[in-house]
Amino acid sequence: MNWNRVWTIAVKEYTQFFRDRRTVAATMLLPLIQVVLYGYLSTDVRYQPTVVWDLSQTAESRQLLRAFTNSEYFSIKYVARSMNGVVRRIDGGQALAGIVIPPNYATLLHQKKIPKVMVAVDASDATAARTALSVAQAIGSSVTQRMQIKQLQMSGVPAPQVGVDIRARAWYNPGLRQELFLVPGVLALVMQFTMTFLSMSTIVRERELGTLEQLIVSPIRSSELLLGKMLPLMTIGYINVTTILLLAVFWFGVSIAGSVLLLYFTVLVFFFTTLGLGTLISTIAKTYIQAVQLVQFFLLPSMLLSGFIFPVAAMPRVLQWFSYLVPLTYFLTIVRGIIVKGVGIGYLWPQILLLMFFGFVVFATAVLRFRKRID
């Protein structure tokens, strides 16, 4: 390996990359746009706009509403004066949930009877609706429990020991915040797309223009040529990762639970897969258009199978097997593990090893094919 020649190619690639303003802009903005889009467009299940028709208008009813607000899942935006008003807000899409408190709410409570509070949820967004309903139920039972205890205490009976207390807790992401889930996904996706695409096009375009032949007549070896082309892409990849992380931390307030160093190391491992895939495609495709189609052909299924959108655990068994053949699956697991769960190499080593294995296979095949096509 002659490092001077590698460096010569790297300098050329840097120069060309940064000279092409449009590519620079596209490459640098893509992760920004993705993070911002996913960050804002994704339905945050918290703070759902809620309309309230409080027919009771008592201290008790206001206490119940406070319990809803405190849960952070409901945000009371509208007050209605009729059932019609409630329906209109929900139908119009301004409110996701409606709470109707009956006029005899306080009276029934005092009579130790159970008042019926209605919570209506617009279930067109199933995820948000399910969450809202279960939170509403939890609020109901906790309010009831609190009141029972208070009543018992007032009548001089000591508070009972509750036998079973089941509490569902969302681990790692207690607020069920979408950004926390999406940042690792966007990071993995951008890495996969940008790196595969750039490595493919740096080779295919050069071949189409005939300049690859100019490089081949020089004494440079194909391994030096490839490395010289890939080094600048790795720098770009790291710039992208850093941009995404900075945006996540300073814009969306996501805190990275695990080791950033381990994250950057995994990105390095993942480069072998992405850059290798790009190189491999460049050796298969005859034209640039073909290569672009091939990139999509490989990347779309890997995105769907990786667990970026649909959790792998929820897939049919056959598809699960396929998803274990997709390196992105492991990368995604690792990145989510580090950012969201804060787990370290102690837990992630199997995934990291598998990622290394896939990277090695893809990259080695790519290099061999590249060498063959050149010579």
Next chain:
Amino acid sequence: MIGATTVRAESLTRKFGDFVAVDGISFEIHAGEIWGFLGPNGAGKSTTIRMLCGVLQPSAGRAEVLGYDVARDPEAVKTRSGYMSQGSTLWSDLTVEEHMRLYAGLFGMYGAHQRDAVEEWMERIGLAQRRTQLAGSLPGGYRKRLALACTLLHRPQMVFLDEPTSGVDPLSRREFWDLIVHLSEDGTTVMVTTHYLDEAEHCDRLAFIYGGRIIALGAPAELKRAPSAGVTVEILSRENLRILDAVEDAPFVRSASMYGSSLHVTVERSDDVARLQNTIDARGLGVQRLAPITPSLEDVFAGIVKAGRPA
């Protein structure tokens, strides 16, 4: 060094599918020689050169450049030779200076050594004023200059130039050839293709390739004298075009074409000259002068191609 063999091709063959582009050609190029490679479009010139440079694998046969087997030791060949491709492909988004630095680096010149060589060649080839210009915006002739400079930068002992002067203006062409002759005087071996036969006169030896085979080979003067070249006759007449019409298709005429204000007709043998005279007289056309001359290379090659048989 002169006399030693720099390039040796042995039954070099290249097929593209069923099509034989280069058909088992063998030749030798001596050190310090300017070896011209001529032939019509698609004859196989570029394909041959690309095999000699190690860019293209031969389908059969072998080649040796500067004593190294091209197939077995491509790096040794590539380090010591330079190749200017027919398209003179450049990176349109790199400047003149960036190109030269790239080539210098690829051929193992770094630091001060690289800087000096780049400066020297930018001056030498008249590109110093355009050093920061992008190659994509250079006029055609300057692109050729840049490609040539990039090829010669690392002082190769063997240079392959594939149509270095196509698209270059006449004055610059002369400069190019001054440079090529200069290189050869310094001991560099040059293999060059061209479609300009006036340029071919500068070559020490010429090979003419046709349909993938070399059908004539020798010094320009030898080729003109060779019996296979036929006999070329110069005709001066006010009725040149009608004479051309009359003799063009005669069986003993190999080729006939206008050459300035005169007509050049190449016939098979010297006794054909009389038959030529008779044909013209039979039509009652007046002739001021009809005499054998030393043929130009154009006549020679027009004759060879028309004869359609190996010399």
